[in-house]
Structure formats: structure tokens, C-alpha cells
């Protein structure tokens with residue numbers, strides 16, 4: 001039987017994947033208790049309902065998590081032209097959503113340099129996508145595991161989490177072959193195959209993953225220097 005961690009009966013995934021220096025909030029985007037602040041609403045005004053629901057859940061999670069760190073809940077979390085969230089001064093964070101679950105993870109910049117989190121449905125990654133996002137070494141590893149489609153989805157998700165983690169430091173778009181992943185028993189390590197801003201080829205970002213209740217969740221964070 002799968003064990004589901006929860007606080008007051010609520011499912012929580014990311015508090016198990018990240019250090020206690022990171023504060024997380026999670027919710028179902030279809031039943032959000034909370035709403036957008038006006039400047040956030042303006043940022044998403046043109047979007048379709050499904051996107052508005054997910055954006056709302058992400059912002060509500062983000063502001064609730066920030067509030068637990070003492071940030072005024074009336075401060076909006078806007079987005080830049082690059083679509084990355086703009087965190088209040090002194091804070092870092094990351095947001096992710098699927099149709100059925102959404103999460104935000106935040107921390108004080110004095111303790112954590114950057115965070116990346118990602119959620120994906122735990123459906124197998126299509127063969128065509130797998131070939132596009134995996135390096136030859138990752139494809140070879142996947143060929144030897146018992147569920148290559150699902151583990152391919154974990155590789156995909158981990159790379160998206162790493163992308164979100166590195167972006168605030170480098171401001172660079174990175175393709176899926178920019179990092180090479182090793183995965184084992186709920187842990188992953190992404191080794192940079194190229195220089196990206198302050199990150200150099202050979203540098204790595206480590207994180208954790210879990211697969212539970214139809215969802216793949218991946219998370220990584222870089223501690224403050």
C-alpha cells in the first residue's frame with residue numbers, strides 16, 4: 001500500500017523532497033481556497049479558464065508559503081517577460097502545476113540560492129519525446145529499467161525542475177541535452193554539459209523525485225554560498 005504524507009489530511013509531496021529551509025504549499029487547482037490579487041489578475045486576463053485556474057492555484061500557493069516566512073500576503077507574485085515568477089526581494093521560489101495538482105516552494109535567499117520544482121502526470125513519456133529529451137546515455141539507462149516510459153517521464157520532469165532552478169542564476173534558455181541525468185532510488189543528479197552563466201560544464205544540481213497517486217514530482221535546490 002502506498003503511504004501518502006499529509007498535513008491535516010492534505011496530501012503533501014514537496015516537503016518530502018526538499019530541505020526544511022524550503023517552505024512548500026500544495027493544492028488542487030480545481031478547488032482553490034483563495035484568489036488572485038488585482039495585478040496578478042491583469043497578468044492573466046487574456047488566458048483560458050484552465051490556465052487561469054492553474055495560475056491562480058500557483059499564486060495562492062506561493063503567497064501562502066511566503067506568508068509563512070513573514071511576507072505580507074498582499075504582495076503580488078508577478079511574472080517577468082520571460083514568464084519566470086518575480087519573487088519579493090530576499091526570497092527565491094518555484095511554481096508548478098498540472099490539471100490535478102499544483103505547488104509552490106519558497107525560501108529566504110540568505111539560505112537558498114535557487115529552487116526548481118516540477119509536476120507531471122505519471123503517464124509514460126512518448127517514445128518520440130523520449131528521443132528528443134534524453135541523451136544517448138540516458139536512453140541506454142532507460143532501455144535497462146523495468147518501466148522506461150515512466151522513468152522517461154521522471155527524466156523529463158527532473159530536467160524541467162533543473163531548468164527552473166538554474167534560470168534565475170543564468171537567465172539562459174537551456175535545451176534538454178544541456179544536462180545529463182543520473183537517477184537512483186528517488187534521487188537525481190543533473191550534470192551540466194555546457195557552461196550556462198555562473199554554472200560551468202561539469203557543475204551539478206542534485207534533487208529528489210517521487211511517483212505517487214498518478215503524479216511524478218521532482219525538486220531541487222541550491223544552498224546559499
Ligand SMILES: CC(C)(COP(=O)(O)OP(=O)(O)OC[C@H]1O[C@@H](n2cnc3c(N)ncnc32)[C@H](O)[C@@H]1OP(=O)(O)O)[C@@H](O)C(=O)NCCC(=O)NCCS
Pocket residue numbers: 054055058079082083084085094095096097098117118119159160161162163164165167168174175176177178179
Ligand atoms: C518553463 C518550463 C520549465 C515550465 O515547465 P512546465 O512543465 O511546462 O510547466 P509547470 O506548470 O511545471 O511550470 C510552469 C511555471 O514555471 C514557472 N516558470 C516559467 N518560466 C520560468 C523560467 N524561465 N524560470 C523559472 N520558472 C519559470 C512559472 O511559475 C510557471 O507557472 P506560472 O506561469 O503559472 O507562473 C517549460 O515550459 C520549458 O520551457 N522547458 C524547456 C526548457 C527545459 O526544460 N530544459 C531542460 C534542460 S535544463
